[in-house]
Amino acid sequence: MQRMDWSESLAQWAQARAALCGGPAPSPVSAPWAAPQVGWNVQLLPVGSASFVHVVGLWFAEGQRYSHAAAECARNATCTHYTQ
Secondary structure, three states, rough: OOOOOHHHHHHHHHHHHOOOOOOOOOOOOOOOOOOOOOOOOOOOOOOOOOOHHHHHHHHHHHHOOOOOOOOOOOOOOOOOOHOO
């Protein structure tokens, strides 16, 4: 596992992105502050229809269907949120 350290600049970047919640979601590529090694998981659900824990559970479930060895998602499964 790679070492992970806190990044204040990344935290500020994330806060700026979070401030846009509720509006149209720009793609990570078109965002003016985009960094090629950083992305975000966009889960578009009606307000109040899912808790944070539920959304993380959806992401985790996609990960269970992804093969790191083969670098692909299981047949007929969706892994686009997990792999972005």
